[in-house]
Amino acid sequence: MNPEPFSFQYPITDFDLTKLPVDPTLLRENPAMLVSAVQTYYQESFRKLGGVANIAVKDGIVSVSWLPKAGDAAQQVFEHALTLLRQGDYKSAEPLLRSLIARDPNHADALFNLGMMLSDQRKLSEATDLLTRFVSLVPDSSNGWTALGVAESRNGNVEAAKNALSQALEIDPRNAYALRNLGALLVKESPEEALPILAQAARLMPQDQAAQYGHAQCLLELGRTDEADPIFVKAIELSPLSDIAELARTARTSIAHESMRSAVGGGARPDAVMYCLDGLQKFRDLGDTKTRAIVFEIAMLGRSGLNINDSTKKYTLRSLPGSFSGLQLVSLMYTGMQLIDPSADAGIDLSKEYAAAKGLLEQKSLE
Numbered sequence: 001m002n003p004e005p006f007s008f009q010y011p012i013t014d015f016d017l018t019k020l021p022v023d024p025t026l027l028r029e030n031p032a033m034l035v036s037a038v039q040t041y042y043q044e045s046f047r048k049l050g051g052v053a054n055i056a057v058k059d060g061i062v063s064v065s066w067l068p069k070a071g072d073a074a075q076q077v078f079e080h081a082l083t084l085l086r087q088g089d090y091k092s093a094e095p096l097l098r099s100l101i102a103r104d105p106n107h108a109d110a111l112f113n114l115g116m117m118l119s120d121q122r123k124l125s126e127a128t129d130l131l132t133r134f135v136s137l138v139p140d141s142s143n144g145w146t147a148l149g150v151a152e153s154r155n156g157n158v159e160a161a162k163n164a165l166s167q168a169l170e171i172d173p174r175n176a177y178a179l180r181n182l183g184a185l186l187v188k189e190s191p192e193e194a195l196p197i198l199a200q201a202a203r204l205m206p207q208d209q210a211a212q213y214g215h216a217q218c219l220l221e222l223g224r225t226d227e228a229d230p231i232f233v234k235a236i237e238l239s240p241l242s243d244i245a246e247l248a249r250t251a252r253t254s255i256a257h258e259s260m261r262s263a264v265g266g267g268a269r270p271d272a273v274m275y276c277l278d279g280l281q282k283f284r285d286l287g288d289t290k291t292r293a294i295v296f297e298i299a300m301l302g303r304s305g306l307n308i309n310d311s312t313k314k315y316t317l318r319s320l321p322g323s324f325s326g327l328q329l330v331s332l333m334y335t336g337m338q339l340i341d342p343s344a345d346a347g348i349d350l351s352k353e354y355a356a357a358k359g360l361l362e363q364k365s366l367e
Helices: 024-029 031-047 073-087 090-103 108-120 124-137 144-154 160-173 176-186 191-204 209-221 227-240 243-262 270-286 288-300 326-340 351-366
Strands: 005-013 050-057 060-066
Touching: 005 090, 024 031, 024 060, 024 124, 024 243, 031 050, 060 073, 060 090, 073 090, 073 108, 090 108, 090 209, 108 124, 108 144, 144 160, 144 176, 144 227, 160 176, 176 209, 209 227, 209 243, 227 243, 270 288, 270 326, 270 351, 288 326
Parallel strands: none
Antiparallel strands: 005 060, 050 060
C-alpha cells in the first residue's frame, strides 16, 4: 500500500514570523520574500524526515503536503514533533502538533503534548482546554490529570487543580509529580495534611530538587526546623545555582538566625559581639579593597552553607589567615558590609551585635 500524504493549510498571517531568520518588519513589507521564507522553513522542517514535501502559498493560504518514503505519515510527523519538543524547539513543534489536531481533533498524543507545551509557556487557557480534552479521551491517564492539575494551578484555579491532581493519584497513588504538586497546594492551607504527601514525593524522587525543597518547607511551616534543615541542604546540593537553591539558602539562614536568637533569649550574642568587634578592628587596618575581598569570599562560601550554631573553627579563607567558625565568618561579613554599604542585605540580622561592638570600640578609643 502506498503511503498517504500528510497535509494541512492555514492563513499565512497566522505564521509566527519570529521563527524566520529575517526581520519580521521586512517580511511584512515584502510579500514575495515572506512567501519564500515560509516555503524554505517547511522544506527544512521536513527535509530531515525524507520523502517529498510540497509547500505552496496562494491567496494568503499556506498549503503543506508531505509524502513519506514509507510508513504512516502522521505518526512520523508526530515523532518528529516530539523530537523537537525534547530539543526545546517549541516554535517548530507547535505547528506540527496543531496540524495533527486539525486533521484529527481526537489525536490524544498531540493534545497532551501541545497542552503540556502551552502550559510551560503560560498560555494557560488553551492549555487547560487541550488537557481537558485529553483526559476526556484517556480518563485513566494519571499523567494527563497531573498535567491538567499543574495547568489549572498555574492559572490560579486551585480547587480545579486539587481535583485533577487527586484524580491522578486515584489512578496511580505513586505518581510522584502529582504528589509533589498536590502537596504544594495543600501546604498553604494545611501543612499537617500536606506533609505526608510531600514526604512521599521526596522519597519517590530523591534527586528532584523541587520535591526535596517542598518537603523541607512544609517541615519548616510546622516548626520542625531540625528536620527541615538537612533536607534544605540536600536540595541545595542537587542544583546549587538554581532559584530553588536560593530559596533553600534563605530558609536555612532564617533557621540559623532563629536558633541563634533563641539561644540568648532574643538578645545579643556575646560571641558574635566580639566577632564584630574583631572585624571592626581588622577592617580598619586592612582598608576598603581588602575588606571587599574578604566579604565577597565569605559570601561565596556561605552559598554552600555556614553552620553558625557550631563553634568549631573549621572554615578557612584565602583572603584572611586563620581558621574560623561559621558565626565568626558571618559576623565578619556583616561587619564588612556595614562598613562598605549599610543598605546591603547580609542575609542575617546582626544589628544588635554590631551596635554593641561599635559601642565597645568607641569606649576603647576613649580610654
